[in-house]
Amino acid sequence: MSDPSSRADHAPRPTSSGPGRVLIAVYAIFALSATARAAVQIATKFSEAPVAYLLSAFAGVVYILATIGLAGSGPGRRRLAWVAVGIELVGVLAVGTLTALDTADFPSDTVWSLYGRGYGFVPLVLPLVGLWWLRRTRGR
Template sequence: MKDKQARAATGEAPVRNTRNTGPGRLLIAVYGVFAISATARAGYQILTKFSEAPLAYLLSAFAALVYVVATVSLAKAGTTWFKVSVAAVLVELLGVLVVGTLSILDSVQFPHETVWSLFGRGYGFIPLLLPILGLVWLYRRRPSAARATAAKAAQ
């Protein structure tokens, strides 16, 4: 809402959301699949066997939350949603790197795997690749680049 008001006040034309077109749709779909699967997995694990590996299951729940936020923010238009997307994808990358490293160095704390354990090995390393692809996509579709492209097209 603030983005629309700011553009109206300055006379700028609205910028179309280019993050959810083309390959961006596939990226959002993959994030959506991970959001659903990580949420279901974490929910089941927490409800049925939390005492076996509480840290791993809480990290799975956190990963699920990150995937949900990333999915929604990537699909939405506006500068604020862009910033939320960048933050979510950076948190995801940091989580994969930290949890992946800890799951190798301190396997006692991770008797059961999380989405991010061993850098996402249980998921074909997609959890490691996804935030990298997401950051590249976000960089290429950043709001200033979209405005520059729109300005060139208008000339």
């Protein structure tokens, strides 16, 4: 029979604890900035670069979902965080590569253009840190 007190040692740590708070704050800032920037661009000059502006809006939604997932508790929120941060990594790599190879299709930058160059490459590093944190706080 297993000792009930040992189960707590195997439970996942909350992602919102310790350094996770800083990570959540960065995600929240990116959620707000990407979503607001995309909303203004879509409302004022959508015809200039619709793909870029829609990608920025998509990035904003991904950052919102990652923030919600990381800030919450429970297995559902953790799954949400894993999916959102995974999509973020695929998105920044795909959009970063596409914008590096063919700048003509992206006349205006997105959050993920050139791997987040316009944001100090934080969009490239952020999902790596997010996935590392999710792994580090998982249960044993």
